[in-house]
Amino acid sequence: MKHEKSVILLNKAAADELAAVHQYMYFHFQCDDQGYDLLAGLFKTTAIEEMLHIERLAERILFLKGDVDLVAAHGVEHLADVRKMLERAAEMETQSAADYNTWANECGANADSASKKLFEDLVADEERHFDQYDTELDNMAKFGDRYLALQSIERSKTRSAGPVK
Ligand SMILES: [Fe+2]
Numbered sequence: 001m002k003h004e005k006s007v008i009l010l011n012k013a014a015a016d017e018l019a020a021v022h023q024y025m026y027f028h029f030q031c032d033d034q035g036y037d038l039l040a041g042l043f044k045t046t047a048i049e050e051m052l053h054i055e056r057l058a059e060r061i062l063f064l065k066g067d068v069d070l071v072a073a074h075g076v077e078h079l080a081d082v083r084k085m086l087e088r089a090a091e092m093e094t095q096s097a098a099d100y101n102t103w104a105n106e107c108g109a110n111a112d113s114a115s116k117k118l119f120e121d122l123v124a125d126e127e128r129h130f131d132q133y134d135t136e137l138d139n140m141a142k143f144g145d146r147y148l149a150l151q152s153i154e155r156s157k158t159r160s161a162g163p164v165k
């Protein structure tokens with residue numbers, strides 16, 4: 001295989017992405033259970049985007065004639081506090097963006113510009129995810145307890161609007 005090092009890095013990324021899918025779906029269930037619909041939705045949407053990242057990584061791995069390990073890099077952290085969830089999620093995105101930047105450079109140095117480009121595309125997405133979580137943390141700092149109250153009101157509004165047609 002020509003790009004063995006790339007396959008290793010792409011598999012590491014897929015393992016991190018799978019861990020993120022599990023973590024964000026766990027946060028989604030927690031927020032949904034606690035009645036915070038907006039955050040529950042944000043975690044679910046982001047989990048789906050991370051799943052699509054796995055798909056892109058897997059396609060590249062198979063193109064390079066490697067195999068997709070698809071084992072999560074780590075287990076789920078059981079956090080129920082909303083601020084802690086957002087802090088953890090922001091940390092995960094920061095780490096992913098840093099890793100993918102490094103790995104993009106490594107792939108570039110090994111003359112694998114398609115893998116480099118893929119990692120660069122993922123960096124842009126992870127930075128956007130970071131920004132979304134960071135904005136929620138800012139709102140939480142700004143509005144305090146009212147932030148969570150507003151989230152609960154959102155659920156009541158949706159429910160009082162009647163059945164979805
Ligand atoms: Fe991702």
Ligand SMILES: [Fe+2]
Binds near residue numbers: 125
């Ligand atoms: Fe992300």
